[in-house]
Amino acid sequence: MLGRWIRFFFAIAIGAAAGLAYGWLLAPTKQVNTQPENLRIDYRSDVVLMVAEAYHADHNLASAITRIALLGNAQPANTIQQAILFAERQGYSDIDLQMMHELLAAVEELTPLITTPVP
């Protein structure tokens, strides 16, 4: 009788594993958090570059900050700085980097970046 219960729970476990595999691997639900803040770093950097291009043309800092907020609630300066680090690592063109630095400088002037002291 005990062996029967063990086999029963074993069957449940196999079924559960199959269900999880289906839901997580084979056909994950579309009901997921598909917001721009989850974009991969290279796409995030490109978003920052787009904002920087627009800012370079219109110098509208309010619009730029609103657009950066597309990437989440982190401090805009932090978001831009991460994008710049990535851009520098990946060798973006000087013009693109210049525009991103220009945007960073303007945003930092408004909201100074809080840096964690390194021991």
Next chain:
Amino acid sequence: MKQSRGSLYLLTGFILGLGLGLIYSLFIQPVNYTDIAPSMLDAAAKDRYRALIAIAYNADQDLVRARARLALLNDDDPFRALAEQAQRWLAEGKSEEEARALGLLAASLAQAQATILAPPTSNIPATLPVEAETSSLTATDTTVPPTPNSEGIVAPAEGVNPNPTPLINPSPSPQVTPTIALRLQLSKRESVCDPTRGQSLIQVYTWDANGAEVPGVELVINWQGGENHFFTGLKPEMGAGYADFSMTPGITYTLRLASGGEPVMNLSTPACTTSSGEKYWGNWVLEFSPP
């Protein structure tokens, strides 16, 4: 019979487990994607991303880059997506600047497409350096963002994207002739009776001094208690300089160019009659060209 009962309880257990697994993986703890591509964004986020592409294009006039960025969204028809969003945002009263940028980018895409498709003619100069645009985009993979490095090579993020990298050379940037600043005035106003048309339209055509159609011209239409903005070039099948507005019988409209100039007044649905005496509503055809 006893043997059958023996396998049935195992099947019951499996089904029970399967159901629990599905409920958990699909509803309780669904897959949470991180490091996603723009094509995986939801519709509203895609709209915001598309608007940002248009705003950036408006700033740098780099159509190659804008196209590569649009490709990341995997729209079936990027032009249509832009045009529809521009119209929708105007109708919903969202940022006029962004709606205008969307319209301009759609018009630029239409113009570039028309330039590629049009046979060479002697009197219409090619305004787009199409060769630069097509030759600089050497791969069609759309899984990496179109931001090039100083050598014009797009590199994926470290360790996250093993896909082949397209080569995109950002310079020289193809420049679309700025059409908004062009001074245009009404050169033709005509009511047209066409019984084959199902609705009464104000049809606008815009031409430059060389006789080429002008896309991206913003038009403002007013009527008692209402106003709407629309752009030429959002219906490329009718021509890059074409736009139309559907009239409601009994309402009188005034149309003007957003860039200024004399308004075209008293536009109401013209009454037409077929040869058999049946009445229907006609269209207005308005043509604008440089003075």
